[in-house]
Amino acid sequence: GQQVMQIPQYQHVQEGEDFTTYCNSSTTLSNIQWYKQRPGGHPVFLIQLVKSGEVKKQKRLTFQFGEAKKNSSLHITATQTTDVGTYFCAGRRVGSQGNLIFGKGTKLSVKP
Amino acid sequence: NAGVTQTPKFQVLKTGQSMTLQCAQDMNHEYMSWYRQDPGMGLRLIHYSVGAGITDQGEVPNGYNVSRSTTEDFPLRLLSAAPSQTSVYFCASSYGGLRSSYNEQFFGPGTRLTVL
Numbered sequence: 001g002q003q004v005m006q007i008p009q010y011q012h013v014q015e016g017e018d019f020t021t022y023c024n025s026s027t028t029l030s031n032i033q034w035y036k037q038r039p040g041g042h043p044v045f046l047i048q049l050v051k052s053g054e055v056k057k058q059k060r061l062t063f064q065f066g067e068a069k070k071n072s073s074l075h076i077t078a079t080q081t082t083d084v085g086t087y088f089c090a091g092r093r094v095g096s097q098g099n100l101i102f103g104k105g106t107k108l109s110v111k112p
Numbered sequence: 113n114a115g116v117t118q119t120p121k122f123q124v125l126k127t128g129q130s131m132t133l134q135c136a137q138d139m140n141h142e143y144m145s146w147y148r149q150d151p152g153m154g155l156r157l158i159h160y161s162v163g164a165g166i167t168d169q170g171e172v173p174n175g176y177n178v179s180r181s182t183t184e185d186f187p188l189r190l191l192s193a194a195p196s197q198t199s200v201y202f203c204a205s206s207y208g209g210l211r212s213s214y215n216e217q218f219f220g221p222g223t224r225l226t227v228l
Contacts, residue, residue, distance in 0.1 A: 009152070033216070042202055042219040043155070088154065090217075099145075099170065100217065104154035 004091045006103030014111050019076040021106035023089035030094045032065055032072045037105070038085045046074075069094075079110050113138050116220035118203050124226045125193040133188040133223050135203030143206045143215065144186040145170070146178065148199040149222075155202065161186055193227045200224050 005024045013019050023032065031050045035043040047056055049065035049072060056063045062075045072091075076083055086107045090100040119134045137144065145160035157170030161180040175197060177189040186205075190197060201223045208215035 006154075035217075042222050043204075043217075044219070045216045048216065090155075099157055099160060102147075102155040104152060 004101045004103045010107050012109045023072045025070045028094045029091040033090045035088045118220035122224050135186045137205040141205035146188045147202045195227045198227045
């Protein structure tokens with residue numbers, strides 16, 4: 001079945017360093033969503049990308065959707081301790097029933 | 113709005129016991145779903161519903177049943193609990209249906225289930 005691969009699984013950074021997580025699909029996606037889950041919490045929606053090559057920014061977070069709509073990335077500039085958590089991508093396959101397929105997530109820890 | 117609520121927050125079961133995890137949303141969302149989250153496995157879809165009276169299986173449906181008699185409620189039933197069902201369970205809902213181009217999922221706080 002379709003898989004959405006996400007790397008890295010873990011990332012440890014010093015506060016102020018940048019962070020990037022990557023999401024790759026074996027098939028073309030109609031859209032991709034990103035979620036953040038704080039330790040002990042539940043996933044919270046961050047953003048959705050729909051268009052090929054789309055780039056969206058939320059303060060220090062930059063989201064990209066690849067030209068082929070098979071990959072995506074989330075980049076955080078100058079991490080802060082509040083960025084700690086697990087970041088998930090979730091894609092919807094073109095022509096599918098529409099259920100999201102979640103990546104396994106990237107767990108980010110930030111050392112002050 | 114309360115959003116998506118789940119009860120209980122924690123539960124310990126013995127192997128073979130049955131129980132129902134409750135999920136409710138007050139946003140009039142069509143789509144509701146249940147996920148389980150295990151370490152290193154991400155979120156895996158158990159069952160989903162596109163509206164009252166309509167349910168379907170997700171990626172890992174075995175050992176679970178669902179029903180959707182109202183728009184608001186989507187309970188998940190464990191028929192005969194097994195240690196492999198130890199997990200964190202999240203219920204989620206979204207406004208848009210499966211073919212909607214915009215369907216942000218709102219997650220409940222989760223139920224942490226341990227099966228001994």
